[in-house]
Amino acid sequence: MSANVIELVNVRRYFVVGDYIVKALDGVSLSIPRGSFMSIMGPSGSGKSTMMNLIGCLDTPTSGFIKVxxxxxxxxxxxxxxxLRNRKIGFVFQQFNLLGKLSALENVMTPLLYAGLGPRERRRRAEELLEKVGLKDRMKHLPSELSGGQKQRVAIARALVNNPDILLADEPTGALDSxxxxxIMELFETLNSEGRTVVFVTHDRSLGMRCRSQVHMIDGRIVEVR
Ligand SMILES: Nc1ncnc2c1ncn2[C@@H]1O[C@H](COP(=O)(O)OP(=O)(O)O)[C@@H](O)[C@H]1O
Ligand SMILES: [Mg+2]
Known part of the structure; x- marks a missing residue:
């Protein structure tokens, strides 16, 4: 097993917009050791989401290497x-991204459709995760019947259902009251204390400072790692 769950080596991600180029990420190198609890901070537009999407294999770089x-x-x-994404990465978004017509349980079961498990095992596994995030009594509810915090818990359960090597979250508390x-932060702390690698973007300095590692970004670059 590699010591690092993720490695970025001199990664650039440029976007062509009309006749100019946006250097959303401009040469970023970062290693994420297994078991990390890492926050990513920086002003709006500094490249945080671009980097998360690359780490999560939702996007591919213009140049550089990414190792999962x-x-x-x-x-x-x-x-x-x-x-690779389905097997190794769990991704949580600010706006939850749940499927509105599916129950909490069905939402969490969805990623397991590709895991080669039978329906009973899929259900058992999804129930276990929903219980873990404290939603044992909300499994049959639709997203519209859940609070913001409950929706984010469903999204976290869904992200964990394939037992990923890393949980990534892009401003997971951005749409929630403090x-x-x-x-949600306490849930991340619990998951990390159980050995899960957790990386999240936040605007909330007091949450970010609670992480063992803190990455600060400005203008598409990492300016400080603590
Ligand atoms: N798909 C895209 N097309 C063009 N520009 C983009 C795209 N995605 C991001 N950008 C630009 O890249 C920069 C970094 O964006 P982003 O990674 O979303 O920053 P952050 O998440 O830190 O707010 C911004 O200038 C943004 O406008
Ligand atoms: Mg962003």
Whole structure:
């Protein structure tokens, strides 16, 4: 097993917008050791989401290398990347991104459709995760019947259901009030104390400072790692 769950080596991500180039990431190198609890901070537009999307294999770099576990992703095609993502990465978004017509339980079961498990095992596994995030009594509810904090818990359960090597969250508390955000933070702390690698973007300095490692970004670059 590699010591680093993720390695970025001199990664750039440029976007062409009309007749100019946006250097969203401009040469970023970062190692994320297994078991890390890492926050990513920086002003709006500094490249945090771009970097998270690359770490999560939702996007591919303009140049540089990305290694997930022992696998370099550079030469992977779309379906290989999707397979790697499904197997190794759990991703949580600010706006939850739940499927509105599916219950909490069905939302959490969705990623397991590709895991080669039977329906009973899929259900058992999803129930276990929902219980873990404190939603044992909300499994049949639709997202519209849940509070923001509960929706984010469903999204976290869904992100964990394939037992990923890393949980990534892009401003997971950004749409929540501070008390609810605190509860999500405590859930991350628990998950990390159980050995899960957790990396999240936050605007909230007091949350970010609670992480053992803190990455600060400005203008597409990492300016400080603590
Ligand atoms: N798909 C895109 N097309 C063009 N520009 C983009 C795209 N995604 C991000 N950017 C630009 O890249 C920069 C970094 O964006 P982003 O990573 O979303 O920053 P952050 O998450 O730190 O707010 C910004 O200038 C943004 O406008
Ligand atoms: Mg962002």
């Amino acid at each position: 576990g022992s696998e370099y992703t550079n030469n992977m095609n779309e379906s290989q990347l999707a397979e 008390r609810t955000g605190e509860q």
